[in-house]
Amino acid sequence: MTTKYIGKPASRVDGLEKVTGKARYSADFKVEGLTYGFIVSSSIAKGKITGIDSSRALALDGVLQVFTHENVRNLPWFKLRYTDLDAPSGTPFRPFYDNTIRFSMQPVALVIAETFELARYASSLIKVDYEEETHTSSLYQNISKSFKAPKGKIGYVPPKSRGNADAAYEDAAFKIQAEYKHSAEHHNPMELFSTTAIWDNEKLTVYDKTQGVSNCQFYIGNVFGLAYKDVRIISPYVGGAFGSGLRPQHQLFMAVLAALELKRPVKVGLTRQQMFSFGHRPATLQKLALSASPEGTLESVRHEAYSETSQFENYTEVIVNWSATMYACENVELKYELVKLDTFTPLDMRAPGAVTGVHAMESAMDELAYTLKMDPLIFRLKNYTDEDQVNEKPFSSKELVACYREGAEKFGWAARNVEPRSMRDGKNLVGWGVATAAWDANQMPSRAKALLSIDGKLVVSSGTSDIGTGTYTIMTQIAAEILGIAIENVTFKLGDTNLPLAPLEGGSWTAASVGSAVKTVCEDVRKILLKHAVKTKASPFYNYDPNKLQIDSGEIFDPNDSSKGISVTEIMRLAGVNSIEETSTSGPNPLVGRKYTMNSHAAVFAEVKVDEDLGTVDVTRVVCAVAAGKILNPKTARSQILGGVVWGISKALEEESKLDHQYGRFMNHNLSEYHVPVNKDINDIEVIFVEEKDDIVNPLGVKGVGEIGIIGVAGAIANAVFHATGVRVRNLPITMDKVLQIAEDDRNQVAV
Incomplete structure (x- = not known):
């Protein structure tokens, strides 16, 4: 044994x-003769640089160089279309390529000095003149300009419709339609992005914060025309990334640029404000229309999503596809389009696409369940499917029913009173909500x-x-x-x-x-x-x-x-x-992929308490039951699910990157105004790993738990808020002003 x-x-x-x-992160590595860089960011969102005066900065003793588009020329990468393995289709942003400003806080200059403090001070002395152009940064004001992406990023699967959703919807006895919105969100890992580049004897060693050292090696080799064998990227520890480290970020390019020219080690880091200048979960508008028979059989699903991208790349997410696979339904119509804005390209953020699309779908399922006067959990069970109807394949394993059963038992769902505003705890209205989650189980x-x-x-x-x-x-x-x-x-x-x-x-x-x-x-x-x-x-x-x-x-x-x-x-x-x-x-075994669809699944149950007078929402309990194949380490896996649930609470109630459309800039680009939960916001979270044996998915039988924990949480909370108050908030995050305003506008919005 x-x-x-x-x-x-x-x-x-x-x-x-x-x-x-003792763990050393990218900014912790020090070498003899280290110099420091500080990035100057643009003050406009669109236009041209008409002049840069760096003379005052260069006059300071200890300032070694100021890099701008005026003195950075003929890099090999300027001739390449793709420079990293996670790039979407289009033309990647190239710092210092020309005088064009494409988004607010775009890097326009890099100061290199003997000390960080000197580099930062010198950056304040650089004068940049602009010719400003009219920009557009509002997704919702530009929906009419949406378009179908001609090509998506690697792994993107265009949505596929089936049946006749329009006809089924028109003929249905019970139906709902609604719009769901959420603003952009930023990753905000605790560790800021930083790079230290060392050029020594024709070899380049780089300490970088990244989720892919090989991708950074590929990027640097392409950009600077270096042999991959001469570029070493080291990243032993990463202080959180959540997707923000999938693509090489500005500071990597800049540190290497300076190290190669100056022949000295260079460290370049981003400030917290500059962390808002690249990549984010895109703002999205979703429209759903669902219908069902009197018995509760789902008869049609229509799901449209409109998501932002930059002017120079077509960033795609799998948002609407989940609505075609999570439940049995013969008539499904899906639509996904992009809107180009004068912002940086969005970037994968924990459970990209799924956390957005599933929130809307699970909210709509809850709305239809109430229209049917059916328990939302029973409605989901009634429309459960063992088959991926999109690809006409069975799942390699799917213990979602067990997730529903074990999660409901632990949560005490059977004691739920179906009527909204029927459960109280003193001055607080109590609500219980449920949602389903699914995520791909891939092997690379x-x-x-x-x-x-x-x-x-x-x-x-x-x-x-x-x-x-x-x-x-x-x-x-x-x-x-x-x-x-x-x-x-x-x-x-x-x-x-x-x-x-x-x-x-x-x-x-x-x-x-x-x-x-x-x-x-x-x-x-x-x-x-x-x-x-x-x-x-x-x-x-x-x-x-x-x-x-x-x-x-x-x-x-x-x-x-x-x-x-x-x-x-x-x-x-x-x-x-x-x-x-x-x-x-x-x-992966390609034959297995042809025969089976491989997903992890979860059922999320949430309890909220809403102050009837103030509209404040407190998530008091969450039970997340997960089926993800073999769990390699229940301790670290539970930690992953806990983190996902906490982030789901944050997404549902707090997180929002607010754009000032006058300037095309995110205003709350700091940790004091970009709201995330603190310890006091988090209460009881119960994680259940449902036993699931899968000999098909991969040799270990594992599915991964990094993302499944966040996906259904916002939907469960939104549904719980409705159950507590009778108010349906479809615009995330669910803040007190929205709860009170909707209640005031239409107290009798839904009659049950």
Whole structure:
């Protein structure tokens, strides 16, 4: 019986370094002769730079250079269309390419100085003259200019309709239609973006905050015409990213630009305000129309979404597609279009597309359930499907019904009074809401290396990232169990382009992708060890069948004969082997993808209390029941779901990047005015992992939990607010002014 590490709640192997301050993030790396950069941002949203005067800054002792479009010329990347692996279609933004201003806070100059303080001061002395042009930054005022994206970003699947939704809707006995909105949102990880670039002996070493070291290597090589082998990107720790680190950001380009020209190490970081100058979850308008039979059978779904993009790239998300797969329905019409604005290109943000589209769909499902006078949970169960009707394929596994059942039982859903405004706690109106969630369970090609030394120590490595999700820990667990050695003898390395190639850390696919590669390479090392055990004459298992042997706790043994055994280190000594090193690759089985749809699923139950006089909303309880295949580490996985639920609460009630359309600039570009929850905002959260066995999805049977935890939360909360108040707020975030205003405008909006 081998020791089990997979599925056990192991503590983070990187935890000690983090809590003691030994973990070094991108801004923590220091080298001799380090110089510092500070970025100057544009004050307009659209127009031309007519002149830049850097003379006062350059006159300061210690200021080394000021880079602008006037002195940055002929970089190789200017001839390329794509410069990173996560780029959407279009032309990527190129800092200092020309004098055109495309969005507010666009980088227009970079000051390099001997100290950070001097660079920051010198930046204030640079005078930039503009010829301003009329900009447009409002999605809702430009819906008439929407268009269907001619080509989406990598992984984008255009929506596919079926049946005749219009006719079914017209003929239906029960129907609803509504519009749902949400403004832009920004990632705001705790760690700011920072890059340190070091040029030494024709080699470039870069410490960068990123979710993909290989993507940054690809980017730098393309931009500056460098051989990839001469560019090393290192990123051992990431202080949160949530998608903001998928694409290389401005400071990476600028640090390398300066280091190559000055032949000195350069550090460039972004301020919190400048973190609002690239990428965000796009503002979106959604229109839904649903209909059902008197018995509660869903008869039609119409889902339209209009989302913003920049003027220079077509950023796409899978927003409406979920409405075609989550429930059984023969008539589905989907539409997804973009609106070009004078802002930066949106960027993937935790559960991109799904968290937006599912909120609207789950709110509409709740509205239709009330129109039917049917319990919202029963309505969902009645329209449950085991088939992906879009692709006419079964799911590889789907324990959503168990999620509904176990979540409802833990939450106490059976005690719910269906009538809005019927449950109270003193002056507070109490509401209960439910929502469904789904997310893709993908696997990407990945590589991993394993090095087993004669001292019994195993080092496994892959060029992936850990953005706080627990990648270090779960890969250590996989390696220890598969090879059969004690977990304390295993070290996992990541975040370095000198390590085997791994995909971007995103999409909830890292556990399945890199984990499968780790499993494969450790199996390969195990086979070599057992081969030595049966081929070495001094071994007690000489001429044995290796398939009958096992390895556990560093010992090779026959489970049917306890009288024999030999340690891994001893067999390596006897075989004259000082180390065993293997590199292996793992990837998805294309035949499986053709036969099955692979998703994770969840059911979210939320309780809110709404002050009847003030309209304030407090989320007092959340139960999130998740089916995501094998859970590699319940401790770190629970942490992921907790984080997702907290962010879902934040999305539902607080987060909003507010654009001042007069200036085309986000106004609340700081952590005091961009509201996110604090400890006092978060109450009881219960996470349930529903047992789900999936031998199809990937060799480990895992689906990833990074994103499924956030997807249904906003919908469940919005539905709970309606149940509490009888007021349907369709514009996120749900703030007190909206609750009170809608109640005042139409107190009897819905009669049940």
